[in-house]
Amino acid sequence: MGETTVKTSESRTTPSSPTVDGGRFARALRVRTPRRPRIWFEILLIAVSYWLYSLIRNAVPEQKAQALRNADWIWQVEHSLGLAFEHTVNQAVNSVTWLIVSMNYYYATLHFVVTIGVLVWLYRSQPGRYAAFRTVLFATTAVALVGYYLYPLAPPRLMNGQQFVDTVLVHHTWGSMASGNLKHMSNQYAAMPSMHIGWSLWCGVTIFLLAKAPWARILGLLYPTATLVVIVATANHFWMDAVGGVICLAFGFMVSYFWYGSRPHRLPRLVEPAASVPQGVPPGGPSPAPGTDQESAEQEKVSSGR
Numbered sequence: 001m002g003e004t005t006v007k008t009s010e011s012r013t014t015p016s017s018p019t020v021d022g023g024r025f026a027r028a029l030r031v032r033t034p035r036r037p038r039i040w041f042e043i044l045l046i047a048v049s050y051w052l053y054s055l056i057r058n059a060v061p062e063q064k065a066q067a068l069r070n071a072d073w074i075w076q077v078e079h080s081l082g083l084a085f086e087h088t089v090n091q092a093v094n095s096v097t098w099l100i101v102s103m104n105y106y107y108a109t110l111h112f113v114v115t116i117g118v119l120v121w122l123y124r125s126q127p128g129r130y131a132a133f134r135t136v137l138f139a140t141t142a143v144a145l146v147g148y149y150l151y152p153l154a155p156p157r158l159m160n161g162q163q164f165v166d167t168v169l170v171h172h173t174w175g176s177m178a179s180g181n182l183k184h185m186s187n188q189y190a191a192m193p194s195m196h197i198g199w200s201l202w203c204g205v206t207i208f209l210l211a212k213a214p215w216a217r218i219l220g221l222l223y224p225t226a227t228l229v230v231i232v233a234t235a236n237h238f239w240m241d242a243v244g245g246v247i248c249l250a251f252g253f254m255v256s257y258f259w260y261g262s263r264p265h266r267l268p269r270l271v272e273p274a275a276s277v278p279q280g281v282p283p284g285g286p287s288p289a290p291g292t293d294q295e296s297a298e299q300e301k302v303s304s305g306r
Helices: 022-029 039-059 064-081 084-096 098-127 127-150 169-170 180-184 193-208 214-233 239-260 295-305
Strands: none
Touching: 022 064, 022 239, 039 098, 039 127, 064 193, 064 239, 084 180, 084 214, 084 295, 098 127, 098 169, 098 193, 127 239, 193 239, 214 239
């Protein structure tokens, strides 16, 4: 009779503990299976997260003097690069009343409407990718708070002696928290990075990567481009604030990649249903039938005292 070999517990591999080649770094990149999002949880999560974001952003000390010095420095850097075009755009667009008023409302509303619309679209049509893209958005927004704390910055419209037009005040536009009666509800010196760019670029990239219709993908690319024009024309941001928003978005995609082990658009579009277990079968699987090799191995371990 040949020698019977029995695997010890150390040499067994179990399906519940997969091993990933490449060491600790590769294990950090293991793919997490997306779960089907729950509508009540997502609404609560987004509402609480935005409330915390607004609370923390507005709790940042305004540091007006430092914010104005930083604005002067950025303005000088843009001049040295030959790219200080904000004042020209602000003055030119302000001379066309219907256009600048439209941009004021664009700035005040689409920032929220389009972002929520893309989240709803993801939830309904791309549930397997929803959580990964939502993670990108949340990480982008969270890291922006670091910028508000470390680099207070006045928007161009609040600079001294540069003659930028505060278009909301001049045209009495409703809805913007950047000027007028609502300005005390928002930190006026948290312009770097621009989350109008961070969020709009998130929307644009998401639509471009996932939409099938060519016209939708084109609109996805045009949306952050139009937003850049709006934030400059209304004198709410320098173009360098937009660069800050792009960097924050890149960080958000990096966080999502490390968490899910894949780029968001490479994940399955739909969530696979969980495998059903027949009634009466224990979680570890059915018991081995008498006389099988597995039962013989277990009996041999018992008789040998292992």
